[in-house]
Amino acid sequence: MRFLATCVWGAFLCSCSDPGTLGASQMERRELGMIDYGRTGESVAPYYVVRPASAAELSVVVVEAHRLKKKLRIRGRGHSMNQSSLPRKGEISLDTSGLNYYEFDSPGTVRVGAGVPMTDIDELVRGYGMSLPVLNDGGRGPSLGGYVAAGGIGRGATVHGGFWANVLQLVVVSGSGEILVIDRTDPLFPWFFGSMGRLGVVAEARLQLVAENQVTQPYPVGASGRIDVRSASARVDADENLFWLTVFAPVVDRKRLRERLESLMARHSESANFTEIYEYRIASADVVAPLVYPEPGEFAAMGVWGSVRPGGERFRKLFALSDAIDHLLREEPGWRRYVQTEAVRPSFDHLEYFGPRVGPVFALLESSLDPHQVLNPRN
Numbered sequence: 001m002r003f004l005a006t007c008v009w010g011a012f013l014c015s016c017s018d019p020g021t022l023g024a025s026q027m028e029r030r031e032l033g034m035i036d037y038g039r040t041g042e043s044v045a046p047y048y049v050v051r052p053a054s055a056a057e058l059s060v061v062v063v064e065a066h067r068l069k070k071k072l073r074i075r076g077r078g079h080s081m082n083q084s085s086l087p088r089k090g091e092i093s094l095d096t097s098g099l100n101y102y103e104f105d106s107p108g109t110v111r112v113g114a115g116v117p118m119t120d121i122d123e124l125v126r127g128y129g130m131s132l133p134v135l136n137d138g139g140r141g142p143s144l145g146g147y148v149a150a151g152g153i154g155r156g157a158t159v160h161g162g163f164w165a166n167v168l169q170l171v172v173v174s175g176s177g178e179i180l181v182i183d184r185t186d187p188l189f190p191w192f193f194g195s196m197g198r199l200g201v202v203a204e205a206r207l208q209l210v211a212e213n214q215v216t217q218p219y220p221v222g223a224s225g226r227i228d229v230r231s232a233s234a235r236v237d238a239d240e241n242l243f244w245l246t247v248f249a250p251v252v253d254r255k256r257l258r259e260r261l262e263s264l265m266a267r268h269s270e271s272a273n274f275t276e277i278y279e280y281r282i283a284s285a286d287v288v289a290p291l292v293y294p295e296p297g298e299f300a301a302m303g304v305w306g307s308v309r310p311g312g313e314r315f316r317k318l319f320a321l322s323d324a325i326d327h328l329l330r331e332e333p334g335w336r337r338y339v340q341t342e343a344v345r346p347s348f349d350h351l352e353y354f355g356p357r358v359g360p361v362f363a364l365l366e367s368s369l370d371p372h373q374v375l376n377p378r379n
């Protein structure tokens with residue numbers, strides 16, 4: 001891990017004690033309700049919004065937030081289902097959409113700011129005859145930083161492994177404002193995937209690219225710029241009844257997992273209109289992300305999805321489904337679920353869920369990288 005700077009003070013820094021006046025263009029007070037894709041809750045007013053445009057600015061924001069005794073709630077594109085990006089009363093919503101830069105500075109890779117939607121990165125590199133090995137399903141969903149915070153599975157993972165296997169380097173700002181450059185060989189690296197913004201704010205990443213078939217375009221060395229992501233990130237277009245719940249399991253358990261999901265669907269048919277069970281495999285990789293699925297080797301991702309039946313009590317029905325998955329996992333301790341992004345109750349205990357092997361290490365990393373609990377504090 002390389003240590004770049006403890007904090008970068010500059011014009012961005014303001015000595016005011018009210019964050020509402022902390023550099024007028026950087027910090028805004030908001031009353032309007034903010035939601036996420038799951039729509040199970042809302043932000044609590046008043047809160048503040050800040051939109052740094054570089055890792056250096058981000059570092060200043062984190063340091064200043066701590067000095068002002070304010071908590072930061074990191075917000076990518078609000079495409080999670082569990083209220084994790086919604087600012088609580090008095091918190092500062094850290095909008096990552098200003099981290100929208102890119103640079104092609106090393107063949108076969110691209111360096112991108114964490115606020116850019118994954119699909120926009122793919123579109124950018126496709127213009128040069130390359131593509132992202134792993135990409136989310138479901139259209140213009142997560143930002144790069146949000147995808148890391150969740151873990152990252154999707155198209156291409158069956159061949160290339162999870163997102164963690166396709167990132168070469170992360171630049172992260174810790175809860176103390178330190179700018180950390182973390183290579184994929186660093187033991188800390190895999191812990192950021194699925195860490196829900198609790199170990200640091202992802203500022204940028206260097207991504208592995210694959211060449212598209214038949215394309216012989218030269219690598220666009222030196223090409224750089226910014227991608228306008230703001231207009232789309234302000235809105236969360238969601239079918240409010242849509243849900244999906246994913247279980248990760250060893251490949252040998254696939255048959256049993258499918259049977260158990262079918263039985264769950266039968267028991268909850270009054271709560272939801274289910275579509276067919278989805279399934280794909282996540283290829284074995286040299287990097288294992290302990291917070292997503294702690295066992296080495298290939299694993300299966302299988303889940304139920306559909307829409308909660310209309311007619312009131314949406315939350316009760318949704319959380320009943322989520323509880324049913326939790327119950328399943330209690331009976332199958334080797335199985336995991338995608339807690340980082342899907343609907344879990346606000347009271348969900350992540351450390352207990354991670355279990356005695358992973359939970360204590362995560363807690364230790366949290367206390368060393370964010371000693372003052374400035375970032376995404378627990379409720």
Ligand SMILES: Cc1cc2nc3c(=O)[nH]c(=O)nc-3n(C[C@H](O)[C@H](O)[C@H](O)COP(=O)(O)OP(=O)(O)OC[C@H]3O[C@@H](n4cnc5c(N)ncnc54)[C@H](O)[C@@H]3O)c2cc1C
Binds near residue numbers: 074155
């Ligand atoms: C339509 C749709 C399709 C999806 N498809 C897939 C898929 O195929 N595969 C998959 O794995 N997931 C998928 N997801 C889930 C998605 O990847 C996660 O919910 C992801 O966290 C959302 O990213 P976001 O930028 O919207 O983050 P937000 O929802 O804004 O935030 C989610 C969490 O990440 C934290 N966070 C956000 N940015 C950062 C950052 N820069 N640094 C640190 N923490 C940060 C937030 O604080 C919060 O805790 C999908 C979601 C939707 C709505």
